[in-house]
Amino acid sequence: MAPVSMAVVGIDDDQRFALMKFRRNVKDILKPEHNDHFLLRWLRARQWDAEAAEKMLRDSMAWREKWGIDTTLETWQAPEVLEKYFPSGSTGFDKEGSPVIIVPFVGLDAWGLLHSITKTDVIRMILRHLENYLAIANKQAVTHGPAALKVTVIFDLEGFVMRQYAWRPAAEMVVTLLKVYEANYPEILKTCFIVNAPKVFSLAFNFIKKFMHEYTISKISIYGSDAKKWQQQVLTMIDADQLPVHYGGTVVDENGDPRCSAIVKPGGKVPKKYYTKNLAKETEKEYTHVNIKTGEKHTIDLLCPDDTESVLKWEFGIDSHEIKFLIKRRDENGHEETVHGPRKVTEGPVDVGVINVTGPATYTVIFDNKSSFIRSKKIYYDVLIAVPSRDLEITDEPEDGASGSTTP
Numbered sequence: 001m002a003p004v005s006m007a008v009v010g011i012d013d014d015q016r017f018a019l020m021k022f023r024r025n026v027k028d029i030l031k032p033e034h035n036d037h038f039l040l041r042w043l044r045a046r047q048w049d050a051e052a053a054e055k056m057l058r059d060s061m062a063w064r065e066k067w068g069i070d071t072t073l074e075t076w077q078a079p080e081v082l083e084k085y086f087p088s089g090s091t092g093f094d095k096e097g098s099p100v101i102i103v104p105f106v107g108l109d110a111w112g113l114l115h116s117i118t119k120t121d122v123i124r125m126i127l128r129h130l131e132n133y134l135a136i137a138n139k140q141a142v143t144h145g146p147a148a149l150k151v152t153v154i155f156d157l158e159g160f161v162m163r164q165y166a167w168r169p170a171a172e173m174v175v176t177l178l179k180v181y182e183a184n185y186p187e188i189l190k191t192c193f194i195v196n197a198p199k200v201f202s203l204a205f206n207f208i209k210k211f212m213h214e215y216t217i218s219k220i221s222i223y224g225s226d227a228k229k230w231q232q233q234v235l236t237m238i239d240a241d242q243l244p245v246h247y248g249g250t251v252v253d254e255n256g257d258p259r260c261s262a263i264v265k266p267g268g269k270v271p272k273k274y275y276t277k278n279l280a281k282e283t284e285k286e287y288t289h290v291n292i293k294t295g296e297k298h299t300i301d302l303l304c305p306d307d308t309e310s311v312l313k314w315e316f317g318i319d320s321h322e323i324k325f326l327i328k329r330r331d332e333n334g335h336e337e338t339v340h341g342p343r344k345v346t347e348g349p350v351d352v353g354v355i356n357v358t359g360p361a362t363y364t365v366i367f368d369n370k371s372s373f374i375r376s377k378k379i380y381y382d383v384l385i386a387v388p389s390r391d392l393e394i395t396d397e398p399e400d401g402a403s404g405s406t407t408p
Contacts, residue, residue, distance in 0.1 A: 004141075004142070004143060004144060004145040006035065006037065006141065006145070006146055008036045008037065008040065008146075011040075014048070015043070015048055018043055018048045018049075018050050019036060019039060019040065019043060021050040022039055022042070022043055022050040022053050022054060023036075023039055025050060025051075025054045026039075026054055026057055026058070029057070029058065029061050033138070037141075037146050037149055039053075040187070041186045041187035041188065042056055042057045042186060042187075044186070044187050044215075045186035045187055045213070045215070056183070056186070059183065060183060060184045063180075063183070063184055063396065064184070066397065066398060067124070067127065067398055069127065069131065073124065073127065073128050073131065074128070074131075076124060076128065078121070078124075078125050078128075079116070079117050079121055080274075081112075081113065081116045081117060081270055081274040082113070082117065082121060082122070082125045085107070085109060085112070085113065085267050085268055085269075085270050086108070086113075086122075086125055086265065086267055087103060087104045087105070087106075087107030087108050087264075087265055087266055087267025087268075088101060088102065088103045088104075088129060088264065088265060088267075089101075089102055089260070089263045089264030089265050090102060090133070090263070090264070091242060091243060091244055091249070091251050091260050091263055091264065092238070092239075092241070092242025092243065092251070093140065093148075093238075093242055094152045094190070094237050094238045094242070095237060095238065095239060096144060096145075096147040096148055096190075097140040097141070097143070097144025097145075097147065097148035098137055098140065098144075098147070098148045098149070098150050098151055098152050098190055099133045099136050099137055099140070099151050099152070100151075100152045100153075100154065100238055100242060100243070101129075101133060101151055101152070101153045101154070102153075102154045102156070102244070102247070102264045103153065103154065103155050103156065104156045104158070104259070104264065104266050104267065105155050105156060105157050105160060106156070106157070106158055106159035106160060106161075106267075107265075107266045107267025107268050108267055109164075109267065109268065109269050109270045110164050110165065110167070110169075110170035110173065111164055111167065111170065111270075112269060112270025112271075112272075112274070112275070113270055114169050114170065114173065115270070115274075115275045115276075116270055116274040116275055116276055117276075118399050119169070119172065119173045119176065119399065120398045120399040122173060123173070123176065123177060123180065123398075124398070126177060127180070130185065133151050134151070134185075134188065137149050137150065137151060137188075147190075149188075150187075150188050150189060150190035151188060151189060151190060152190050152191050152192075152193075152237060152238065153189065153191070153192040153193070154192075154193045154195060154234065154247060155192065155193070155194045155195070156195055156196055156247075157194060157195065157196050157197045157198065157201055158195075158196035158225070160196075160197070160198055160200070160201055162200045162201075162203065162204060162352045162353060163315075163349070163350060163352040165204060166313060166315065166352045166353075166354060174208060175208070175211055176395070176396055178208060178211040178212060179211060179396055180396050181216075182211070182212065182213050182216065183396070186213075186215075187215070189216060189219045190219070191219050191220075191221065191237060192219055192220045192221070193221055193223065193230060193233065193234055194220060194221065194222045194223065195223045195227075195230045195234075195247075196223070196224070196225050196230075197222050197223060197224060197225075198224075198225075200353065201222070203353050203354050203355060204354070205222070206354075206355065206356050207311055207354050207356070210309055210356075221233065227248070231247065231248030232248075234247060234248055235248050235249075244258060244259055244260040244263075244264065245258035245259075246258045246259040246260075286382075287315075287316075287380035287381060287382050288380065288381055288382065289378070289379075289380045290367070290378070290379055290380075290381070291376055291377070291378050292323070292367055292369040292376060292377045292378075292379060293369070293376045294369065294372050294373055294374060294375060294376055295369070295370055295372070295373060296369055296370065297366055297367060297368040297369060297370055298366070298367045298369075298379070299364050299365065299366050299367075300364070300365040300381075300383055301362050301363070301364050302362070302363045302364075302365065302383065302384070302385045303359075303362055303363075303385070304357045304358065304359035304360065304361050304362070304363060304385050305359050305360055306359050306360060309356070309387065310356070310357050310358070310359070310385055310386065310387050311354050311355065311356055311357060311385070311386055311387075312327065312354065312355050312357045312363055312365075312383070312384070312385050313353070313354045313383065313384055313385075313386060314351070314352070314353055314354075314365065314381065314382070314383040315350050315351070315352050315381065315382045315383075316345075316350065316351055316367070316379055316380065316381035316382070316383070317347070317348075317349075317350045317351065317379065317380055317381075318345060318346070318347050318377055318378070318379045319347060319377075319378040319379070319380075320347050320375075320377075320378070321346070321347060321372075321375055321377060322344045322345060322346040322347070323344070323345055323367050323368065323369055323377050323379060324341070324342050324343070324344055324345075324366075324367070324368035324369070324370075324371065325341050325342065325343055325344075325345050325351070325366070325367060325368070326338055326340060326341030326342035326343070326366050326368065327339050327340040327341060327355070327363060327364065327365050327366070328363070328364045328366065329357070329361050329362070329363050329364075330361060330362045330363075330364065331360070331361045332360050332361070339355065339357075339363070340353075340355055342368070357385060363385065365381075365383050367379055367381070
């Protein structure tokens, strides 16, 4: 097949002028492979402001040097635990020739990985995968045209558990990844299908989208567990012979697995033999214990003083039976509304969640036992209002000595 034209089309005269100006301003740092399509990514990310795009690109080049993206990343030896338990893979391309990345997210054991290696190790692994897919996309563009320069992603959230990502080190890793992505990989996402998303994922998404550009959010489609609905949408962009059977395609691996686990690594729970780190300080949690008598309720008032982007986080459990849980908001004018629940929570795993909050307002967390006339209820909880940009460590600087082996 003859090479397809890579000429830039679909931009007006002002945008073409901005492109020329941008290229002239950054010619000292450009590499031979940095064509107009590469430059357009940065211009679009900065609304065609050539000066802002220049700053973004120069900052990203400095970041790439710190992380060794163009030097040491390709030869970096990933720790054994990452090679075995990092979930992702690809079985083909979308209809425009772009690589399709499949991530069985439940297989990402953040707790186990971060007890075994550093956050930098995990990020470096993701960056290496992403750089490899972008290299494939560039090769695909030679015969498929510029539409192949982006990636299509399927995040499978089957089995997603909120609790793991309410854990601070895991939340910090996710936010850092989003920060790295938005600052250094603009305009590379064609579409992202999030499938098998449980209802609780909406809480997590409301939190993480604060760190995402509107363009990125616009490319994300979220589907529940009804496979007929999301498979139909996936197949509008990806032919069946490029997808595992599990995702509506026709591909199986060498073992006949419909999930293609030999190609799309499933990850999984990290064995404790790999654990090399003691995160006791981060993982210890002192719960407040309360006995709520029959016909009564227990309330916790939390002040959100201003309109800074904040979240209300909770973890709680009940020793036996069930209790009603809800959250109310009261503004400075006395107007009150229920912002979460009410819902019944039964004994079992700790209930974990997060919602966005705004101020000035008081948020009241309520454990309601008023409908019970027989039993008192014993609960334990930890609730707080936090400002992620202030309270999470989201630096994108690589940690020193982050590439050590984790062989047990």
